[in-house]
Amino acid sequence: MSNAVRDNAARRRFELDAEGQVAYSNYTREGRVLTLLHTEVPKALEGRGIGSALVKGILERARAEGLTVVPRCPFVKGYIERHREEYADLLT
Secondary structure, eight states: OGGGOEEEGGGTEEEEEETTEEEEEEEEEETTEEEEEEEEOOGGGTTTTHHHHHHHHHHHHHHHTTOEEEEOSHHHHHHHHHTHHHHGGGBO
């Protein structure tokens, strides 16, 4: 599912479609630094791994693009802490 994450640059957010709804994570980007601000998953989809799939896709994309990540969003920060070995290299 993480490969389905898209960058909606006009709205400055990454998006993931799930069951006709959209989960998203707002960001700012300055040069090679991606700051993740807030993640939103529709209530009907909470607790089903949609947010985690979104964040995983964002982090994989950041790595592929050679970006560093600043996790201001508590959900993203928690995800990175739970998967520190995989993603610690992305942190500024």
